[in-house]
Amino acid sequence: MNQPYHDLLYRSLDGTLTDTEQAQLDLALQESAVLRAERDELIQMRGLVAHQSPPAFQAGFSHRVMQRMAADLQPNETDLFADVLSFMFRRIALAASIAAILLVAYNLASSDTISLAASFGIIEPTLEDLHDVSMMLASEGAL
Amino acid sequence: MTDTELIEATQNGHPQAFQMLVERYESRVASTIIGMLGDSPEADDIGQETFIRFYRNLGNFKGQAGVGTYITRIAINLSLNEIKRRKRRSMFSIFSTSDSDEDRPAFDIPDPNATADYDDTAELVHWALKQIEPKFRSVLVLRLLEGYSTKETADILDLPEGTILSRLARSQQKLKNILKPYLGAYHEPAIS
Numbered sequence: 001m002n003q004p005y006h007d008l009l010y011r012s013l014d015g016t017l018t019d020t021e022q023a024q025l026d027l028a029l030q031e032s033a034v035l036r037a038e039r040d041e042l043i044q045m046r047g048l049v050a051h052q053s054p055p056a057f058q059a060g061f062s063h064r065v066m067q068r069m070a071a072d073l074q075p076n077e078t079d080l081f082a083d084v085l086s087f088m089f090r091r092i093a094l095a096a097s098i099a100a101i102l103l104v105a106y107n108l109a110s111s112d113t114i115s116l117a118a119s120f121g122i123i124e125p126t127l128e129d130l131h132d133v134s135m136m137l138a139s140e141g142a143l
Numbered sequence: 144m145t146d147t148e149l150i151e152a153t154q155n156g157h158p159q160a161f162q163m164l165v166e167r168y169e170s171r172v173a174s175t176i177i178g179m180l181g182d183s184p185e186a187d188d189i190g191q192e193t194f195i196r197f198y199r200n201l202g203n204f205k206g207q208a209g210v211g212t213y214i215t216r217i218a219i220n221l222s223l224n225e226i227k228r229r230k231r232r233s234m235f236s237i238f239s240t241s242d243s244d245e246d247r248p249a250f251d252i253p254d255p256n257a258t259a260d261y262d263d264t265a266e267l268v269h270w271a272l273k274q275i276e277p278k279f280r281s282v283l284v285l286r287l288l289e290g291y292s293t294k295e296t297a298d299i300l301d302l303p304e305g306t307i308l309s310r311l312a313r314s315q316q317k318l319k320n321i322l323k324p325y326l327g328a329y330h331e332p333a334i335s
Contacts, residue, residue, distance in 0.1 A: 010312035014286065014293050044326045045319045049287045052264040054170060055177035057187050062165040064187070065194045066158065072195060 005032070009039055013046070146210040150201060164210070165194050171211055171289065172218045178284035179222035179277070181269045189225055193218045208298060215289070216299045219281050226277045271321045279314035286311055 005028040008021055017025065029035055104119045111118035118124070144152070144163070152160030172193050176186045196217050197204075204213060272280055285296040286307075293311070297304040319326075 007312065010315065011308060014311050015308050041319055041323065041326060042315065045315070045322050046287060048264055048322060048326065049268050049283075049318070050290070052268050055173050055182060055265060055269075056170060057173045057190055061169050061173075061187070061190065062162050065165050065191045066162050068191050069158075069161075069195055069198060 005035055006038070009035060009042070013042065147206065150204065150210070153198070154201060161194075161198060164197075168194075168211060168214050172214060174289055175215050175218040175284060176222050177269065178272060178288045179219065179280060180225060181273055182266075185225055189218070189221050192221055196221070212295060212299055215285070215291075216301075219285070219299060223277055223281065267322070267325060271318055274321050275314055275317055279310050279317070282307055282310045283314045283318060287315075 005025060008017060008025040008028070011017060012022070012025055029039065103121075107119050107121040108114060111121075113124070115124070144160070146164065146167075149160045149164050149167075153164070169190075172190050173186075176189050176193070180186050180189065193214060197214050200217075204210075208216070272283060275283065281300060282296060285291045285299055286293065291299065293304055293307050296311075297307045300307070
């Protein structure tokens with residue numbers, strides 16, 4: 001099927017076509033049996049969808065809404081506790097984050113190197129730290 | 144009483160006024176939510192939640208959109224959230240099969256050869272709608288099921304009208320292909 005006419009067909013059902021487009025579509029519909037079949041199926045499908053009985057909630061829906069609203073909007077002790085806990089947690093979390101940032105900054109400032117270990121205040125041992133020169137000389141003398 | 148009067152009465156502490164609003168828009172919300180989710184146990188809950196959200200936001204409701212449009216927007220958003228939640232749940236379920244709630248038909252798929260007088264179209268249409276991707280389904284539900292114009296559908300979904308038209312064309316094509324075996328069995332009701 002010719003795509004532009006196909007698009008025109010769909011648009012004709014939901015949007016608006018200019019007079020020229022409508023004339024083009026009418027002509028294409030006269031000439032193309034495939035396009036006519038597509039239009040008929042489309043109209044039938046839309047009829048099937050539109051003419052079904054409207055779905056509904058079970059009886060007493062508005063009462064259920066009002067009951068749930070009354071229950072939801074009534075602040076209970078558990079909700080209050082949760083609200084306070086959430087409020088306190090946010091404050092503590094903020095203070096802890098600031099303290100952690102300051103600690104990392106201090107560790108980096110007081111370290112000679114910039115590394116992950118330095119940011120945690122871990123002192124990375126150098127080769128000299130690992131090998132005690134006097135002990136090495138003493139052990140050589142013993143040999 | 145008009146919607147505005149009922150909203151004012153609700154804000155002035157008359158819950159009966161809000162119940163009247165619920166009764167007024169209940170069928171529209173049911174149509175939207177059941178269209179999106181199928182006739183599932185969650186649909187009633189989502190319906191209730193829609194009105195509770197509306198109640199909580201009454202202070203923000205300025206009346207630019209009609210009450211129906213505003214409530215439908217809440218219902219669509221909650222339905223889309225529910226669909227996402229179902230997908231997540233089926234993804235994380237250890238024992239999940241390839242069928243998610245979304246894919247599973249809510250009823251036995253009718254045999255097109257045996258449905259010459261098939262007239263319970265609602266189940267068939269809802270099953271067919273569930274085969275369509277949610278973002279396309281929402282356009283179909285609003286435009287074809289509820290009869291909103293493309294402009295209103297665009298407002299509800301907060302999308303440009305051009306996007307609605309292209310989604311509508313694609314989704315109608317998909318829906319037509321799904322329903323094709325059953326179209327012959329359907330006869331448009333006679334106009335009395």
